[in-house]
Amino acid sequence: xxxxxxxxxxxxxxxxxxxxxxxxxxxxxxxxxxxxxxxxxxxxxxxxxxxxxxxxxxxxxxxxxxxxxxxxxxxxxxxxxxxxxxxxxxxxxxxxxxxxxxxxxxxxxxxxxxxxxxxxxxxxxxxxxxxxxxxxxxxxxxxxxxxxxxxxxxxxxxxxxxxxxxxxxxxxxxxxxxxxxxxxxxxxxxxxxxxxxxxxxxxxxxxxxxxxxxxxxxxxxxxxxxxxxxxxxxxxxxxxxxxxxxxxxxxxxxxxxxxxxxxxxxxxxxxxxxxxxxxxxxxxxxxxxxxxxxxxxxxxxxxxxxxxxxxxxxxxxxxxxxxxxxxxxxxxxxxxxxxxxxxxxxxxxxxxxxxxxxxxxxxxxxxxxxxxxxxxxxxxxxxxxxxxxxxxxxxxxxxxxxxxxxxxxxxxxxxxxxxxxxxxxxxxxxxxxxxxxxxxxxxxxxxxxxxxxxxxxxxxxxxxxxxxxxxxxxxxxxxxxxxxxxxxxxxxxx
Amino acid sequence: xxxxxxxxxxxxxxxxxxxxxxxxxxxxxxxxxxxxxxxxxxxxxxxxxxxxxxxxxxxxxxxxxxxxxxxxxxxxxxxxxxxxxxxxxxxxxxxxxxxxxxxxxxxxxxxxxxxxxxxxxxxxxxxxxxxxxxxxxxxxxxxxxxxxxxxxxxxxxxxxxxxxxxxxxxxxxxxxxxxxxxxxxxxxxxxxxxxxxxxxxxxxxxxxxxxxxxxxxxxxxxxxxxxxxxxxxxxxxxxxxxxxxxxxxxxxxxxxxxxxxxxxxxxxxxxxxxxxxxxxxxxxxxxxxxxxxxxxxxxxxxxxxxxxxxxxxxxxxxxxxxxxxxxxxxxxxxxxxxxxxxxxxxxxxxxxxxxxxxxxxxxxxxxxxxxxxxxxxxxxxxxxxxxxxxxxxxxxxxxxxxxxxxxxxxxxxxxxxxxxxxxxxxxxxxxxxxxxxxxxxxxxxxxxxxxxxxxxxxxxxxxxxxxxxxxxxxxxxxxxxxxxxxxxxxxxxx
Numbered sequence: 005x006x007x008x009x010x011x012x013x014x015x016x017x018x019x020x021x022x023x024x025x026x027x028x029x030x031x032x033x034x035x036x037x038x039x040x041x042x043x044x045x046x047x048x049x050x051x052x053x054x055x056x057x058x059x060x061x062x063x064x065x066x067x068x069x070x071x072x073x074x075x076x077x078x079x080x081x082x083x084x085x086x087x088x089x090x091x092x093x094x095x096x097x098x099x100x101x102x103x104x105x106x107x108x109x110x111x112x113x114x115x116x117x118x119x120x121x122x123x124x125x126x127x128x129x130x131x132x133x134x135x136x137x138x139x140x141x142x143x144x145x146x147x148x149x150x151x152x153x154x155x156x157x158x159x160x161x162x163x164x165x166x167x168x169x170x171x172x173x174x175x176x177x178x179x180x181x182x183x184x185x186x187x188x189x190x191x192x193x194x195x196x197x198x199x200x201x202x203x204x205x206x207x208x209x210x211x212x213x214x215x216x217x218x219x220x221x222x223x224x225x226x227x228x229x230x231x232x233x234x235x236x237x238x239x240x241x242x243x244x245x246x247x248x249x250x251x252x253x254x255x256x257x258x259x260x261x262x263x264x265x266x267x268x269x270x271x272x273x274x275x276x277x278x279x280x281x282x283x284x285x286x287x288x289x290x291x292x293x294x295x296x297x298x299x300x301x302x303x304x305x306x307x308x309x310x311x312x313x314x315x316x317x318x319x320x321x322x323x324x325x326x327x328x329x330x331x332x333x334x335x336x337x338x339x340x341x342x343x344x345x346x347x348x349x350x351x352x353x354x355x356x357x358x359x360x361x362x363x364x365x366x367x368x369x370x371x372x373x374x375x376x377x378x379x380x381x382x383x384x385x386x387x388x389x390x391x392x393x394x395x396x397x398x399x400x401x402x403x404x405x406x407x408x409x410x411x412x413x414x415x416x417x418x419x420x421x422x423x424x425x426x427x428x429x430x431x432x433x434x435x436x437x438x439x440x441x442x443x444x445x446x447x448x449x450x451x452x453x454x455x456x457x458x459x460x461x462x463x464x465x466x467x468x469x470x471x472x473x474x475x476x477x478x479x480x481x482x483x484x485x486x487x488x489x490x491x492x493x494x495x496x497x498x
Numbered sequence: 499x500x501x502x503x504x505x506x507x508x509x510x511x512x513x514x515x516x517x518x519x520x521x522x523x524x525x526x527x528x529x530x531x532x533x534x535x536x537x538x539x540x541x542x543x544x545x546x547x548x549x550x551x552x553x554x555x556x557x558x559x560x561x562x563x564x565x566x567x568x569x570x571x572x573x574x575x576x577x578x579x580x581x582x583x584x585x586x587x588x589x590x591x592x593x594x595x596x597x598x599x600x601x602x603x604x605x606x607x608x609x610x611x612x613x614x615x616x617x618x619x620x621x622x623x624x625x626x627x628x629x630x631x632x633x634x635x636x637x638x639x640x641x642x643x644x645x646x647x648x649x650x651x652x653x654x655x656x657x658x659x660x661x662x663x664x665x666x667x668x669x670x671x672x673x674x675x676x677x678x679x680x681x682x683x684x685x686x687x688x689x690x691x692x693x694x695x696x697x698x699x700x701x702x703x704x705x706x707x708x709x710x711x712x713x714x715x716x717x718x719x720x721x722x723x724x725x726x727x728x729x730x731x732x733x734x735x736x737x738x739x740x741x742x743x744x745x746x747x748x749x750x751x752x753x754x755x756x757x758x759x760x761x762x763x764x765x766x767x768x769x770x771x772x773x774x775x776x777x778x779x780x781x782x783x784x785x786x787x788x789x790x791x792x793x794x795x796x797x798x799x800x801x802x803x804x805x806x807x808x809x810x811x812x813x814x815x816x817x818x819x820x821x822x823x824x825x826x827x828x829x830x831x832x833x834x835x836x837x838x839x840x841x842x843x844x845x846x847x848x849x850x851x852x853x854x855x856x857x858x859x860x861x862x863x864x865x866x867x868x869x870x871x872x873x874x875x876x877x878x879x880x881x882x883x884x885x886x887x888x889x890x891x892x893x894x895x896x897x898x899x900x901x902x903x904x905x906x907x908x909x910x911x912x913x914x915x916x917x918x919x920x921x922x923x924x925x926x927x928x929x930x931x932x933x934x935x936x937x938x939x940x941x942x943x944x945x946x947x948x949x950x951x952x953x954x955x956x957x958x959x960x961x962x963x964x965x966x967x968x969x970x971x972x973x974x975x976x977x978x979x980x981x982x983x984x985x986x987x988x989x990x991x992x
Contacts, residue, residue: 134656158632290598335652363832
């Protein structure tokens with residue numbers, strides 16, 4: 005407190021003396037010590053009484069006047085303003101929990117658990133998907149890029165193009181062509197705060213309360229949640245080793261389908277060309293859109309990344325979504341949309357109204373990283389490191405569990421799905437808890453399935469989504485070993 | 499193109515040779531040269547034919563197989579997959595303008611002009627409000643802060659607390675107390691991407707299509723737009739020299755009121771205590787919320803900043819909104835909400851679903867700037883510089899236009915409103931165009947009034963909102979001089 009007051013004093017006028025006087029008089033007026041119409045002491049007499057300069061009192065009086073507590077009159081004492089009846093602040097005895105109604109969106113969010121995913125991490129080994137190892141981060145190149153941007157001084161500091169830095173969009177345009185054979189105009193690219201904001205813009209622009217959308221089952225939970233938050237109805241379509249079962253769409257009417265065709269999350273399938281055509285045709289027939297989340301195509305270990313849906317046909321009903329959360333850092337919030345030409349203006353307007361634009365420094369630094377080739381050489385290095393982690397994990401799992409597990413989706417990405425053939429999905433919470441107590445974080449696949457798909461836990465074996473990209477080889481081995489202990493504790497409690 | 503291909507080659511497998519083969523075969527399959535069920539050459543014979551290694555062909559074949567174009571069979575030639583009828587991509591002759599339906603929100607946005615505010619700046623002098631001078635920016639301190647953050651290596655790179663960096667919220671908590679006498683818990687603070695995102699979260703959480711909200715008239719246009727984008731009905735309440743005319747609220751039912759009580763935008767009034775009580779009581783009676791946009795309280799030149807509405811009563815129906823767009827830079831997207839306790843979870847969930855969290859580096863750098871006192875000393879310096887700019891502008895306006903103008907709202911902020919007593923508001927576009935042709939950007943106040951308030955242009959004189967914070971004293975003088983020329987051209991075209 006003393007500290008704070010000192011800092012206030014170091015601040016601007018009125019000085020603490022005036023502020024104390026102001027506070028005291030304000031409280032007296034609010035508590036009725038000085039009633040409406042009554043006069044305060046003259047500044048001269050109050051100054052003498054309080055042993056302060058007259059200026060100090062005048063500063064306090066001016067502040068009170070500016071806030072409407074008193075009226076100052078030339079040559080006369082300040083008069084307390086008549087606070088009209090009903091203009092005093094009502095006492096509220098209502099509980100602090102009391103709360104006005106929220107919007108339908110707000111009420112839907114209130115029904116969700118308040119802390120999605122976020123937990124401070126105190127585990128010895130954590131297989132949480134999506135985290136990256138800080139040692140992979142190209143710290144030096146990034147620092148150089150950021151400093152080169154900070155030292156540039158623009159003509160003026162002003163709001164920028166809502167679609168993002170032109171320099172970054174140019175760099176991305178080239179990158180998308182080189183890495184993904186994706187061709188687009190600069191105007192089709194919208195830089196967003198990570199792919200989550202890209203999904204949110206799609207949700208808001210495409211879905212109403214009476215709409216429906218197609219969701220992969222299992223699929224990315226935060227996509228499901230943001231689309232559901234609009235009130236639109238979820239149509240869950242099952243996924244197999246080839247991704248979304250597009251044949252199931254024949255009788256489905258929906259305004260949008262969310263898919264991860266290059267590497268289905270979480271099961272890992274690559275959608276074959278026939279399903280791709282079926283999906284895009286389904287959307288064309290219904291004037292619907294396909295939202296293509298290309299969240300980790302940088303990490304294919306066997307084949308080249310598969311060309312995106314966006315490059316099929318004229319792409320007029322495909323919205324492509326990419327991110328740097330898996331290549332650089334999830335803490336750095338940059339993603340990008342490639343939208344059909346006829347939607348580019350409305351997406352730009354939505355982005356502008358939502359938050360003006362994404363912060364400029366990191367956009368420009370990323371542009372500089374891509375321009376000089378450092379981004380792509382970093383991606384190659386990260387791919388190599390994660391390939392090694394994947395080998396380590398697969399070997400450790402194989403050596404430890406052998407035929408008791410089946411691994412799915414290991415060709416790509418930063419996670420694998422591990423099915424425990426002998427355990428039922430209903431044992432998921434028990435295994436997770438046992439592992440947690442041994443200091444290892446594991447994550448069941450259940451939460452990625454449609455919430456109402458309850459019979460699944462009896463039909464299916466227990467599955468884990470195991471991310472490895474934040475772990476050192478040593479930690480991976482340690483983690484699998486601890487997982488084996490947890491597994492034994494669950495299967496053989498004796 | 500050549501460049502791009504080279505860069506692809508420098509990328510990862512398959513090398514360009516394989517990629518060319520893959521592309522050629524894919525096109526032949528898609529165009530029916532190889533029909534479903536037919537066989538491709540063996541990898542050995544194709545390799546000989548094309549003078550490439552057999553591995554190159556194998557890579558191409560594996561890519562085709564992964565994408566579902568062919569099936570590979572041990573010891574046999576690859577067979578083209580049967581693309582079922584209707585699974586080829588449909589030809590679309592539809593115009594590129596054709597487009598599926600958007601959501602109601604999307605259609606409302608489409609009705610707005612696509613490029614709100616953003617224009618590359620080529621003017622000699624631009625009085626656009628909200629821009630800052632790069633020379634004011636504390637470049638050295640910021641660079642030091644950013645570098646101190648970049649060089650810290652966290653335990654792992656992972657999504658962060660959606661409410662923002664704990665360190666920044668702690669720094670803001672102290673700052674808000676020192677600068678604004680605002681007291682709150684850490685959990686009530688939500689870091690957002692500038693105040694626009696704060697407004698957007700309020701809009702989504704509080705308003706439905708059948709809701710109503712109170713808007714200052716004139717008021718901040720992008721607040722009006724984001725609230726209207728929900729479909730909620732706008733209730734425009736006039737503003738006078740004391741801010742929102744709260745007496746007008748008596749019979750108004752609305753779910754939310756948006757106000758700028760510390761410095762009304764654009765007219766500059768400070769809301770007196772009686773109106774503050776009336777406003778908060780109005781909201782308490784209706785279970786409504788007050789959104790208090792405290793966008794520029796750092797810049798008061800006469801009195802101390804007025805304590806926020808949030809600190810009246812228990813603040814349970816006030817949402818406070820602050821920003822660094824006016825103190826550091828609008829290009830750096832950081833703002834903060836202080837929300838009532840009973841709303842802190844739902845705001846955090848909404849922020850998380852919307853974009854996970856605000857980018858971490860700039861949050862932590864800002865925290866470090868506040869912690870070491872550099873932020874507040876920068877604010878003092880910026881206040882001094884802008885006070886000088888303000889004097890310069892007021893003097894230049896006075897010397898040039900004398901009694902032909904009336905200046906309003908010059909006690910605070912980074913803009914003044916200038917009324918041209920002899921010109922009608924209907925001449926606004928003409929004056930703006932005349933000024934633009936002379937290389938000076940001026941901005942009429944009309945766009946800040948309720949859009950349907952058409953009789954205003956006959957009743958009122960012409961008003962300009964003149965921002966000065968991006969201009970040097972020399973430019974301010976030059977700008978006023980050019981404005982005088984434009985004024986003469988309009989009033990005395992001969």
